[in-house]
Amino acid sequence: MPGPDPSAYLVLSLANTARAEPDTDLLQTREQAAAWLRAQALLPADAGLTGSEHAALLRLRESVRDLLAAHTDGRQDAAAAARLTRALADGRLVLTVDPGSAVGLASAARASYSGVVAGVAVAIARSAAAGTWPRLKSCAAADCGQAFLDESAAATALYCGAHAAGEAGEAGTGGPG
Ligand SMILES: [Zn+2]
Structure with missing residues (x-):
């Protein structure tokens, strides 16, 4: 059984910065995105985002959301996986060993945006190691798409x-109306 997993929740939080209903985007502007990243301790207090970094962050989020939808559907999405791999490369993740021989993951780049991406990459890697990554899904209900951690025994x-309660007895995902 997956236990408490902060890494999984960071991935879910990133995916859930975009909501279909009501239509909201916590990363809509550069300023909003920087504020959200600071709140997640992914960006230093004095750092911001450039326009291209903001665009890259949105691409990173979309590839995560696409993969979560693929997890829900139980299908492979090679294009989304390739986009996520490419987006995560900005983090320039490297393995570090400290004098006490403790091993960690860090960004090899100094740019604050690389630190953001490295933080997301480490969260995904830890979630995968904890077994929660394939259980990170997006809700199949119409107009929802909220990212959630599937804690069901069979991961279905x-x-x-x-x-969950309202759709359980329905054949489709149309809902009322
Ligand atoms: Zn839902």
């Missing part, structure tokens, strides 16, 4: 907590 959940 399709819906977020808000929709």
Whole structure:
């Protein structure tokens, strides 16, 4: 059983910065995105985002969201996987060994945006190591798409907590109306 996994929740939080209903995007502007990243301790207080970094962050998020949807559907999305791999390369993740022989992951780049991406990459790697990554899904209910951690024993959940009860007895995902 997956235990508490902060790394999984960081990935979910990133995916859930975009919501279909109500239509909101916590990363909509550079300023909003920088504020969100600072709140997640991914960006230093005095750092911001350039326009191209902001665009790259949105591409990173979309590739994560696409893969979470693929997890829900139980299908492979090679294009999304390739886009995520490419986006994560900005983190320039390297393995470090300290004098006490403790091993860690860090960004080889000094740019603050590389630190952001490295933070997301480490969260995904830890989530995968903990076994939660394939259980990170997006809700299949119409107009929802909220990212959630599937904690069902068989890892077959399709819906977020808000929709699980209502959709369980329905054949489709259309919902009322
Ligand atoms: Zn939902």
